[in-house]
Every structure is written in C-alpha cells, then in structure tokens.
Amino acid sequence: MKKTTILLGLLVGTALFADVKKGEEVYKANCAICHTIDGRGGMGPDFNMVSYKRTKEEIASYAKDPYSLSEKFGYSSNAMPTLPLEDEEFKDVADYVSSLVKFKEWMIKRKDSKKELVKVEDNSTKIDS
Numbered sequence: 001m002k003k004t005t006i007l008l009g010l011l012v013g014t015a016l017f018a019d020v021k022k023g024e025e026v027y028k029a030n031c032a033i034c035h036t037i038d039g040r041g042g043m044g045p046d047f048n049m050v051s052y053k054r055t056k057e058e059i060a061s062y063a064k065d066p067y068s069l070s071e072k073f074g075y076s077s078n079a080m081p082t083l084p085l086e087d088e089e090f091k092d093v094a095d096y097v098s099s100l101v102k103f104k105e106w107m108i109k110r111k112d113s114k115k116e117l118v119k120v121e122d123n124s125t126k127i128d129s
C-alpha cells in the first residue's frame with residue numbers, strides 16, 4: 001500500500017514537473033516576444049504579475065481566447081492575437097506562468113480579511129471641532 005502511494009506520488013510529481021518544463025518551451029516559442037518574466041515588460045504584461053494575480057485556469061483561458069476575455073480581464077481593447085496552439089499547450093504554458101510566483105493575491109486577501117475581524121476604530125487623527 002505504502003509503495004503504491006509513493007509510486008503514485010512520484011508519477012504525479014513527474015507529470016507536474018513535465019508540464020512546467022513543456023510550458024516553458026511553449027512560452028519561449030510563442031509568448032516571449034510580448035511577455036517578459038524579468039519584470040521589464042513588453043507589449044503584454046510581465047508574467048510575474050500575471051502569476052500573482054491570476055489562477056492557472058484564468059491564464060489558460062486567456063491564452064486560448066484573448067479576444068472574448070479581454071473586457072472581462074479589465075482591458076478596453078484586445079491586442080493579443082489568438083494563437084494556434086493545442087489545448088494541452090495552453091494548459092502547460094499556464095502551469096509554467098503560474099509557477100513563476102509562489103504566493104498569490106488570494107493568499108494576501110485572506111490575510112486581510114482576518115485583519116478586518118480585529119479592526120479597532122482609530123480616533124487619533126480625528127480633529128475636534
């Protein structure tokens with residue numbers, strides 16, 4: 001039983017790693033001309049910010065169909081082309097982008113919501129009239 005679990009773990013681990021590796025190749029060949037990963041910024045947003053703000057699913061969906069999603073993602077127009085890649089490649093590249101930043105915006109939000117619970121009214125800056 002233990003052996004099976006370890007084997008499964010190894011298989012899953014290797015599969016995940018392979019996706020990120022494959023995704024990096026997809027990134028270099030198809031996205032790097034417009035999206036940087038070193039914060040420099042290009043025609044599209046740097047992927048570190050994207051990794052921080054978006055889920056894997058959002059990244060894969062946007063990469064596949066930027067035209068119909070640009071408004072929902074907060075853009076007033078769509079300049080990113082629709083790329084002729086396989087669904088699997090969109091998933092792999094999303095795994096890669098998502099792997100760039102380990103801590104996500106939703107984690108911070110959760111911390112903030114805890115702060116809300118213990119918030120104490122601060123009167124120190126109030127001006128008496």
Ligand code: HEC
Nearest residue numbers: 030031034043044050059062063066070073075078079080
């Ligand atoms: C020709 C330039 C170009 C290429 C190539 C390109 N993008 Fe983009 N991308 C953009 C631009 C510009 C935007 C800003 C929104 C828009 O115009 O659609 C964008 C936006 C995005 C967003 C939304 C970011 C956010 O969080 O708001 C994602 C995700 C994305 N691109 C992924 C990819 C992936 C993955 C690839 C490669 C498979 C890729 N892009 C290739 C130009 C490009």
